[in-house]
Amino acid sequence: MAIQEQRLEHPAETAGPPTGVGWRGAGAMTQLGILTARQIQSMYGDRRLALFSLVQPIIMLLLLSEVFGTMADPSDFPHGVRYIDYVVPALLVTTGIGSAQGAGVGLVRDMDNGMVARFRVLPTRLPLVLAARSLADLVRVTTELAVLLVVACVMLDFRPAGGVLGTAAALLLTLVVIWALIWGFIAFAAWLRSVELMSSIAVLVMFPLMFASSAFVPLNVLPEWLRMVARLNPITYAVDGSRKLALGWDPGWSVPGALATSAVLLVVAVCVAVRTFRRPPNE
Amino acid sequence: MIRATGVRKSFGEVHALDGVDLDVARGRVLGLLGHNGAGKTTLVNILTTVSRPTAGTVSVAGYDVLSQGAEVRSRIGVTGQYASVDEHLTGFGNLVLIGRLLGAGRREAAARATALIEQFDLTGAAHQPSRTYSGGMRRRLDLAASLVGRPDVLFLDEPTTGLDPSTRIALWETVEALVSDGTTVLLTTQYLDEADRLADWITVLAKGRVVASGTSERLKADLGHRAVEVVLGREGDLSTAEASLVAAGFRTHVDAERRTLTARVDTSAAVADVVRALDAVGAEADRLTVKEPSLDDVYLALTQSPAAQRDAA
Numbered sequence: 001m002a003i004q005e006q007r008l009e010h011p012a013e014t015a016g017p018p019t020g021v022g023w024r025g026a027g028a029m030t031q032l033g034i035l036t037a038r039q040i041q042s043m044y045g046d047r048r049l050a051l052f053s054l055v056q057p058i059i060m061l062l063l064l065s066e067v068f069g070t071m072a073d074p075s076d077f078p079h080g081v082r083y084i085d086y087v088v089p090a091l092l093v094t095t096g097i098g099s100a101q102g103a104g105v106g107l108v109r110d111m112d113n114g115m116v117a118r119f120r121v122l123p124t125r126l127p128l129v130l131a132a133r134s135l136a137d138l139v140r141v142t143t144e145l146a147v148l149l150v151v152a153c154v155m156l157d158f159r160p161a162g163g164v165l166g167t168a169a170a171l172l173l174t175l176v177v178i179w180a181l182i183w184g185f186i187a188f189a190a191w192l193r194s195v196e197l198m199s200s201i202a203v204l205v206m207f208p209l210m211f212a213s214s215a216f217v218p219l220n221v222l223p224e225w226l227r228m229v230a231r232l233n234p235i236t237y238a239v240d241g242s243r244k245l246a247l248g249w250d251p252g253w254s255v256p257g258a259l260a261t262s263a264v265l266l267v268v269a270v271c272v273a274v275r276t277f278r279r280p281p282n283e
Numbered sequence: 284m285i286r287a288t289g290v291r292k293s294f295g296e297v298h299a300l301d302g303v304d305l306d307v308a309r310g311r312v313l314g315l316l317g318h319n320g321a322g323k324t325t326l327v328n329i330l331t332t333v334s335r336p337t338a339g340t341v342s343v344a345g346y347d348v349l350s351q352g353a354e355v356r357s358r359i360g361v362t363g364q365y366a367s368v369d370e371h372l373t374g375f376g377n378l379v380l381i382g383r384l385l386g387a388g389r390r391e392a393a394a395r396a397t398a399l400i401e402q403f404d405l406t407g408a409a410h411q412p413s414r415t416y417s418g419g420m421r422r423r424l425d426l427a428a429s430l431v432g433r434p435d436v437l438f439l440d441e442p443t444t445g446l447d448p449s450t451r452i453a454l455w456e457t458v459e460a461l462v463s464d465g466t467t468v469l470l471t472t473q474y475l476d477e478a479d480r481l482a483d484w485i486t487v488l489a490k491g492r493v494v495a496s497g498t499s500e501r502l503k504a505d506l507g508h509r510a511v512e513v514v515l516g517r518e519g520d521l522s523t524a525e526a527s528l529v530a531a532g533f534r535t536h537v538d539a540e541r542r543t544l545t546a547r548v549d550t551s552a553a554v555a556d557v558v559r560a561l562d563a564v565g566a567e568a569d570r571l572t573v574k575e576p577s578l579d580d581v582y583l584a585l586t587q588s589p590a591a592q593r594d595a596a
Binding site: 023026034035042118120 | 294328331332333334353354356357359361363365366367368369370371372376380381382383384385386387412428432
């Protein structure tokens with residue numbers, strides 16, 4: 001076809017003054033700060049949603065302490081430890097797991113609503129978008145857990161032997177483990193890119209992690225096979241560590257165990273997340 | 284400002300782009316026409332550094348998209364088919380966010396956001412969360428967001444798909460104003476009137492290949508044609524009228540439902556020949572109109588050409 005041979009006869013490209021304003025992208029730390037602030041702002045943009053996310057763990061706390069508290073046979077429990085003091089440090093971890101999966105759903109939502117597409121064509125470093133997501137969600141989880149602890153103290157007379165320091169240490173350990181889990185869910189989200197799949201994965205991952213552990217009952221009341229699973233479960237170490245710190249016991253190997261399993265998870269999840277997130281949509 | 288040579292993109296066995304060349308000078312508007320699946324969005328993704336080409340070289344605003352992605356991204360604006368805004372942030376907040384990520388200070392970013400809010404007639408809703416915006420407002424905000432960094436090159440990927448006519452025209456006017464300020468634009472569209480109005484140069488893409496390229500006038504002259512459209516008074520006249528026109532050497536098309544005959548005419552004198560041919564068989568015309576060549580003709584001629592169909596198979 002003759003027309004195919006034509007070329008646009010445009011004037012020689014002149015250097016000309018740049019029409020841009022000369023903004024060439026903010027530094028990495030500035031971008032991380034801006035993106036994290038945006039995530040937090042966005043997260044609490046819908047006040048009702050923010051309120052529900054705070055109410056949910058409180059309801060779990062009330063139900064668990066009341067329902068299981070009446071059932072648990074005190075003879076199976078460590079001597080002199082009340083169920084509320086036993087269960088709250090574990091609830092920190094399990095509530096954290098529940099909240100961590102919100103990070104994955106949030107990231108998928110950002111991919112669906114086009115924000116990620118926008119970030120891809122800005123001079124934004126893509127791993128920072130993920131890091132901001134993880135930090136914002138860590139802020140959210142911290143808030144939820146802090147509220148949980150306050151409610152436990154005020155309403156349910158949570159008074160662990162470890163005192164304020166032990167409880168703070170338990171909270172800190174929990175947050176480290178949860179941050180690794182948040183990255184785990186971010187990696188799933190970057191790979192799966194679907195809210196529906198994320199929800200299924202969340203259930204698939206969350207419940208075994210929570211229940212095949214020492215979170216709600218001591219390991220020795222579990223059947224043999226479940227006890228084996230619980231021993232391999234990183235959440236068991238996190239729960240043990242958090243509980244022992246709060247109760248003022250010697251945490252032993254639980255703290256290094258929790259930190260080591262989290263570190264492994266964190267490294268794997270960050271690598272998978274960053275790599276798969278680079279893949280453009282529809283490829 | 285945009286230079287692409289031999290761009291290919293394959294997804295396994297599927298060749299989404301099969302050797303595309305583009306060359307767009309500063310301040311020009313290139314209209315990229317094509318059906319869904321012609322490769323328009325794939326090409327835009329490559330030009331905007333989102334996706335990597337399987338083969339070929341691409342430079343945008345003087346920088347290589349593969350090795351200098353960040354340089355390219357700080358000089359382009361991209362608006363897609365869907366508004367990419369943070370629903371929970373206000374319109375103003377969205378624009379400030381982009382400005383800050385681009386490296387503007389707090390005050391500069393706010394000043395730029397204010398100016399854009401005003402320019403895009405969003406002043407009343409500037410401090411409302413963008414989820415409360417109407418579709419048209421979101422698209423305006425989205426376009427404003429892509430202009431925060433005063434880009435050298437603006438990519439508009441089907442910018443008016445799903446917009447109401449008045450919003451569409453307003454967007455066209457905005458684009459025209461930007462172009463007169465020296466912005467280079469690459470516009471992808473399925474709408475020929477849009478390409479006709481905005482683009483200096485049109486490239487038609489079919490099955491990942493450039494099938495034609497030229498100014499709108501040139502394409503129309505080469506591939507379009509003038510036609511006489513006749514609406515007949517009686518349906519019974521259709522076949523005799525057509526036979527008479529064919530006998531007179533015209534290429535015709537019959538639309539029985541609308542009692543309409545279309546005959547291709549190459550010269551003004553031929554219009555009179557059409558009337559004469561109709562008269563000869565006593566066919567009465569209710570209405571007779573001369574249709575000027577349009578891009579639709581070009582588009583249909585190209586995308587339904589044997590070559591395009593062979594590729595589709």
